[in-house]
Amino acid sequence: MTSPDETAQLCKAIVDELERAVVGRRRTLELVLIGILAGHHVLLEDLPGLGKTLIARSFARVLGLDFARIQFTPDLLPSDVVGAPLYDQRSAEMVFRPGPVFTQLLLADEINRTPPKTQAALLEAMGEGQVSVDGLTRKLPEPFIVLATDNPIEYEGTYELPEAQLDRFGMRLRLGYLSAGDETDMLRRRVDRAAENVDLNPVTTPAGVLAMRESLERVEVTPDLLEYVVAIVTATRRDAQVQIGASPRGGLALVQLARGQALLSQRDYVVPDDIKQVAVPALAHRITLRPELWVRQVSADEVMTKLLASVATPRTDPARAVTG
Amino acid sequence: MKGQHWVRLLPLALLIVLGLAGLRGTVGTPRWDGPLHRDGIAVGLVLEVVFAVLAVLTLRRQRSAQQGLVVRKLRMTLLSVLSVGAVAVAVVMLLSLKLHFLNRPVKLPPQPPPRPGATPTRRPPVKAPAPLFHIPVAVLLYALLVLALLAAIAASIWWARRLRPSVGPREDAFIVEDSGDLREAVESGRSALRTVDDARAAIIACYLAMERSLADRGTARGLADTPDELLSRARARGVVRGTAAARLTALFYEARFSSHPLGPGQRDAAEQALDELAAALAEEKAEPEAAGAGT
Numbered sequence: 137m138t139s140p141d142e143t144a145q146l147c148k149a150i151v152d153e154l155e156r157a158v159v160g161r162r163r164t165l166e167l168v169l170i171g172i173l174a175g176h177h178v179l180l181e182d183l184p185g186l187g188k189t190l191i192a193r194s195f196a197r198v199l200g201l202d203f204a205r206i207q208f209t210p211d212l213l214p215s216d217v218v219g220a221p222l223y224d225q226r227s228a229e230m231v232f233r234p235g236p237v238f239t240q241l242l243l244a245d246e247i248n249r250t251p252p253k254t255q256a257a258l259l260e261a262m263g264e265g266q267v268s269v270d271g272l273t274r275k276l277p278e279p280f281i282v283l284a285t286d287n288p289i290e291y292e293g294t295y296e297l298p299e300a301q302l303d304r305f306g307m308r309l310r311l312g313y314l315s316a317g318d319e320t321d322m323l324r325r326r327v328d329r330a331a332e333n334v335d336l337n338p339v340t341t342p343a344g345v346l347a348m349r350e351s352l353e354r355v356e357v358t359p360d361l362l363e364y365v366v367a368i369v370t371a372t373r374r375d376a377q378v379q380i381g382a383s384p385r386g387g388l389a390l391v392q393l394a395r396g397q398a399l400l401s402q403r404d405y406v407v408p409d410d411i412k413q414v415a416v417p418a419l420a421h422r423i424t425l426r427p428e429l430w431v432r433q434v435s436a437d438e439v440m441t442k443l444l445a446s447v448a449t450p451r452t453d454p455a456r457a458v459t460g
Numbered sequence: 461m462k463g464q465h466w467v468r469l470l471p472l473a474l475l476i477v478l479g480l481a482g483l484r485g486t487v488g489t490p491r492w493d494g495p496l497h498r499d500g501i502a503v504g505l506v507l508e509v510v511f512a513v514l515a516v517l518t519l520r521r522q523r524s525a526q527q528g529l530v531v532r533k534l535r536m537t538l539l540s541v542l543s544v545g546a547v548a549v550a551v552v553m554l555l556s557l558k559l560h561f562l563n564r565p566v567k568l569p570p571q572p573p574p575r576p577g578a579t580p581t582r583r584p585p586v587k588a589p590a591p592l593f594h595i596p597v598a599v600l601l602y603a604l605l606v607l608a609l610l611a612a613i614a615a616s617i618w619w620a621r622r623l624r625p626s627v628g629p630r631e632d633a634f635i636v637e638d639s640g641d642l643r644e645a646v647e648s649g650r651s652a653l654r655t656v657d658d659a660r661a662a663i664i665a666c667y668l669a670m671e672r673s674l675a676d677r678g679t680a681r682g683l684a685d686t687p688d689e690l691l692s693r694a695r696a697r698g699v700v701r702g703t704a705a706a707r708l709t710a711l712f713y714e715a716r717f718s719s720h721p722l723g724p725g726q727r728d729a730a731e732q733a734l735d736e737l738a739a740a741l742a743e744e745k746a747e748p749e750a751a752g753a754g755t
Contacts, residue, residue, distance in 0.1 A: 358717050405718035408686040448683040452668055454716065 138347040140354055140404035147173070147348075147400050150198055150339045157194045157334035158187060159325060160318025167309055167417055168195060168283070170396035172345065173352050176306020176389060177262050177282040179247075179421065184287060186311045192243040192283040199345050200338040202277065204239035208250035214257035218267045232269060237261050240277050240342055244284035248294045255301055258282065262304045279345050299380070299424065306389045307414070308421035310437070355395040356405040360450040364408060365390050368415055371443045372423050378439065380424040390418045408449040416440045471517055472616040478506050479609045503601040504553040510608045511546040514615065515539060521619075538615065549604060556597045650734065659727040660715045666730045667712035670737055674699060687712060704736035 138146070147169060154165045168191060171178040180188045189205070196203035206217060219235035236242065237258070247255065261267055265276050284305065286297065302308075314322065340348070365387050373381030390411065397410040420436040429439070522535050650669075671681055674690065677699045681690045687709045694700040711730050715722055 356718055361717065403713075403718075405714070405720075407688075407713045407717050409688050412686060445684050449686050450716075452671055452681070452687070452712075452716075453664055 138344070138351045140351050140399055141402075143173075143348045143351040144399050144402045146340060146344070153198050153336055153339050154191075154194050157336055158191055159322040160314045161187065161191070161311065164309055164311060165191070166400055167307065167414070170393055170400060170414065171306045172199070172279070172281055173348055173396040173399065174306055174389070174392035175279075175349055176392070177284065177304060179302070179305040179308040180283060180285045180311065181308055182285075182287075182311040186313070188283075188285040188311065189243060189245065192241065192285075194334075194336055195281075195283070196241040197336045198339050199241070200341040201240035201279070201281070201345070203241050203243070204236040205243040205245060206236050207245045208247050208254070210249060210251065212250045212254050214254050215269075217254060217257045218261065218269060221270055230270075232272070232274070234274075235267075237267060238274075238276060240279055241281045241283065244282055246287055247284040248286040248297055251295055252298060255295065255297065259301060259304065262301075277342075279342060279349070299422075302421050303383055303385055305421065306393060307417040309417055352392065352395050352399060354404065355398050357391060357395065358406075358450075360454065361394075361406055361408065361411065362391065364447070364450055365394070365411060367447050368411070368419070368444065371447050372419060372440070375439065375443055377426055377429055377434070378423050379426050382419045382422040386419050386422040390415060393418050412444055415444055471513060472612065475510055475513065475609065475612045478509055479605060500556065500598050500601055501553065503598070503605055504549055507549045507601065507605050507608055508546060510605075510612065511542050511549070514608075514612060515542045515546070518542070541611075545604070545608065549601070552597065552600060552604075650731070659722040659724065662727055663711050663715040663722065663730040666734050667708055667715075669734065670705060670708055673737070700737075700740075702736065702740055704733040704740065708733035708737065 147166075150169060151162060151165050155162060158165060168178050168180075172195070180191065182188065192205075193203065195201070206212070215235065217235050218237050219233050221230040222233050223229075224231040244258065247258075261276060261280070262282050265278070265280050267274050267276065282305075287294070313319075368390070369382045369384070369387040372378055372386075375381070391406075393414040394406045394410040397414050398404070398406045401410065416437050420440045423436050423439065425434065425436055425439060518535055518539050522532070522539075667687070671687075671690070674680070674694050677694075679690065679694045679697055679699050681687070685693075691700065691705055691709050694705065708730060711726055711733070714720065714726070
């Protein structure tokens with residue numbers, strides 16, 4: 137088993153290697169890695185051309201994982217995702233042909249372009265790590281990680297992800313544009329290397345990823361930090377701007393992601409800052425705002441940020457309950 | 461907090477006093493005759509004052525507070541009602557004055573001088589023609605005043621409920637309530653290091669002393685702040701320089717949120733950080749005093 141210290145060192149090496157290909161997105165890379173360590177799937181939401189696919193490919197390479205990509209389209213069928221039984225003429229039997237979901241890192245590109253039926257085909261795979269076809273349940277390889285992308289701008293010909301499916305993503309990240317300096321750096325690197333892609337080196341293996349996940353379980357979380365997490369989740373349910381608050385699954389995800397954040401900060405114990413740093417990507421996609429806020433274009437991220445600024449952090453002195 | 465309660469109750473008390481004064485007609489009792497009588501104007505003026513005070517309070521709250529959509533809509537509605545009320549009262553008052561001047565008694569023709577020797581006969585007094593129609597101005601104004609007072613009381617209760625500290629935290633509440641002297645706070649941390657055997661408790665006490673000293677310097681920790689956020693804020697305000705505060709904060713995190721055994725090394729590190737911090741803060745405090753003495 138990898139110790140938390142070793143995992144922390146490995147995390148740094150992974151992000152450093154990823155940064156060779158993905159310029160100016162260290163925090164995004166850290167968050168995706170935290171999501172992977174916590175055993176979650178990650179939704180990358182932003183405009184085309186911002187490096188979502190590059191991030192997924194780079195992670196697969198650096199973590200030494202099998203990689204598959206599904207381009208979700210309106211005519212994609214569930215069997216195109218999970219696989220289907222086919223008739224084998226040589227053996228005269230029905231043989232199951234696995235779909236692209238049988239991989240370790242799956243890039244579900246533009247997941248909101250496919251109808252709910254096909255989206256739902258991913259639900260079991262994402263939630264249970266298995267696929268049931270023709271009455272048979274087949275385990276997916278471990279680790280199984282879905283990095284999904286969706287385009288938040290176009291609405292025509294898209295199917296918004298249902299809450300149940302959104303809740304299965306550990307975090308939702310928005311990339312945003314690079315700063316002018318980072319964009320120039322990216323162009324300069326492309327010109328210098330005279331090749332389309334960066335040849336990344338694997339830093340770990342699938343077994344290494346699983347060991348890193350196990351070490352996450354050894355990161356300490358004090359009881360008052362758990363209460364802090366519950367206070368944040370409860371605040372999302374009580375806020376006047378929120379129609380549906382975060383689920384208990386959101387609280388579980390927040391704790392695991394905070395542990396991942398602690399590891400990345402070279403600690404084997406969680407502090408309130410770890411929770412705050414991952415709370416918005418962990419919970420914003422799990423809350424449903426009131427319709428009038430959609431009209432005013434208030435985002436869930438903004439509401440979550442505001443909520444975090446109002447929830448009390450654990451007291452300075454644990455012996456003093458009120459005034460720290 | 462108690463002071464704030466008084467401040468909140470002050471407008472309500474003022475409105476009630478003004479309202480009672482208006483109802484009694486004791487505010488500047490004008491003594492002219494006519495359909496307005498004496499207290500019509502007084503009641504009207506009191507109403508205008510009430511509307512103005514409420515409008516100013518609403519506007520101030522609208523600027524200062526960051527409220528939700530519903531609250532903002534309610535405020536806008538309240539402002540509209542107040543504006544309409546103020547205009548309506550002004551119109552009623554002007555209309556009444558106008559009617560008063562329209563319904564002046566008709567001037568009678570000059571009477572011929574009495575003839576000498578003639579015994580004066582008492583003529584029946586000529587009555588002024590009755591006004592065309594009568595508006596119960598005072599009744600209307602009294603009704604409006606009562607309505608305004610009721611609205612003010614309801615609004616005050618609503619505000620008081622909204623502003624009542626909820627079970628949850630408030631951004632402007634601070635953890636460190638007692639703000640002792642800087643030296644005293646740092647000394648309490650040092651004494652904790654000397655007296656408390658447990659390194660963990662000593663480090664926490666040390667950090668607590670730093671937090672108090674920062675509060676003394678005007679950078680208190682908010683309820684939703686983390687120690688690192690407090691440190692960033694203190695740095696941004698120039699209250700903290702150097703690395704001592706960051707080291708002490710890191711040690712505090714370890715002492716507070718981990719169950720590692722903490723040894724004398726960490727305890728010594730906390731003591732050293734506290735000493736450096738105290739020296740830096742004392743130096744910083746001495747600089748303006750020296751500058752003040754020099755001038």
